[in-house]
Amino acid sequence: MxxxxxxxxxxxxxxxxxxxxxxxxxxxxxxxxxxxREVDEADDGSPLELFQAAAQVGITDFMIPEEFGGGGFTDLFTQCLVQEQLCWGDLGIGNFLCSNGFFADPLLVLGSEEQKEQWLRPLTGENPILTALATTEPGAGSDAASITTRADRTDGGYLLRGQKAWISNSGYADQYVVFAKTDPAQRSRGVSAFLLKKGAEGFTMGEPMKKMGQRAIRCRELFFDDVFVPEENRLGAEGEGFIGLMKTFDASRIVLAAAATGCARAAYEFALNYARERVQFGKPIIEHQAVAFRLADMATRIDAAWLQTLRAATMFDQGKPVVAEAAMAKLQASETAAFCTWAAVQTLGGWGYSREFPVEQWMRDAKLEEIEEGTSDIMRLVISRNM
Structure with a gap:
């Protein structure tokens, strides 16, 4: 396809x-x-050597503006083209290779020119650092306005207190964007964003979390025990963090839709090739109506997901509101990836269930796309509220 x-x-x-x-x-x-498959089976960390190899050819920083040393493909449309290609190779690794873009997004929305120069420049070139975006908490996932991590005023800055969970790249990352409440009474209007470096006093983290799939991306819990953040490391004004986060979510949901579509395409192509070669009851199984119809459903859903994704990306690049369109693209693409990976396992039968072939891993990997950056239930809620 x-x-x-x-x-x-x-x-x-x-x-x-x-x-x-x-x-x-x-x-x-x-x-x-x-x-x-090697990264999934080993489950012992992110493929850092591959990240460096990708950096050598300009893949890890292609989305960073040229003035800060990046590739200059700041439009979301191109980012979707790239993400789909890489995640066709492997969903977890593809997301890992482009993960610095998630850190860059709120910085580009809220940051000053000085902050962008200081914090984006290290992400570029042939030896870039890794970064992380810290929003999710043990009791606050898709409802980002309900975070409880505090940023309380002190002389010259703020003291961070609280906990984050499921933070991708944590441990490897040298730089973090942390979202915290500067005014808890204001809910979303009380959320602010802060730049933090690894090794700050009082900033610790737990062991890598055990995951069902996408094991190329390491996640940990983060703990903030009176971590001092100087005022110049606040992104935007107090209370503007949620605005930056929602803008980031619009972009990241569209990019993740492209990632999910890449995984779905991989599963479809693998199942199609298998169906052409596997003979049952005297003929290739692709000639059996049930299999042929399943493959037709896969192809149709993938094409629909891809067109919705690129429509949302085009609208985003034109500066149009895309809250509903981003949610639709993510919902359609993530559920397409879940269906197509299931369908690939079903088409291969017992071999699909074994680790002899990659489709069982892709099925586990695809599940995360229905959860991260807002679950499918949340996406339906967002769509219904923006009809």
Missing amino acids: NLMDSTRSVWKLSDEQEAIVELCGDFAREQVRPLG
Whole structure:
């Protein structure tokens, strides 16, 4: 299934976009896909050497503005093209390789020029650092306005107190964006964002959390025990953090939709090839109506998810409101990935259930896309409120 042909039938890609799609497609096929099973089985950390290899060819910082040393593809449309290609190789690894973009988003929305220069520059070049975005808490997931981590005023800055959970890249990351309440009585209007470096006094973290899938991304709990943050490390004004976070969610949900679509395409292609080669009852199983119809459903859902994703990305780049469209794209794509990976396992039968083939891993990996950055239930709620 060639999603790029589907893309070109509606959108005209620039020479630069064509080049980065080709680069990422080759990288996914030659370096990401062969490593996916190994990383999943080992479950002992993120593939840091692969991150460095990706940095050497400009994949890890392609989304950072050129003035800060990045590749300059700041439009969300191109970011979706890249994410789909990499996550076709492996969903967890693809998300890991582009993870610095999630740190950069609130900084680009709320940060001063001085903050951008100081905190984005280390993400670029051939030896970039890793970063993390710290929002989720043990008692506050999709409802970001209910976070309880505090940032209380003190001389020259703030003291952070509280706990975060499920924070991707934590431990590896050298820089963090932390969301905390500066005015708890104001709920969402009391949320502020802060820049923090690893090693700050009082900033500790737990052991890596055990995960069902996407094991290429390490997650930990973070603990803040009177961690001092200087005032110049606050992003925007007090109370503007939630605005930056919602803008970040609009973008990240669309990018994650592209990631989920890449995983769905991988599962479809694998199942299709298997169905053409596997013979049962005297003929290839693709000639059996039930299998053929299942593959047709997979192809149809993938195409729909991809077009919704690129529509949302185009609207975002045009500066249009995309709260509902971003939620629709994520809902459609994440549930498409869940369906297609299930359908691939079903098509392979017993072999799909074994670790002989990658589809069982992809099924586990895909589940996270229905949870992170807002569960499918939350996406339906967002859509219903913005009809």
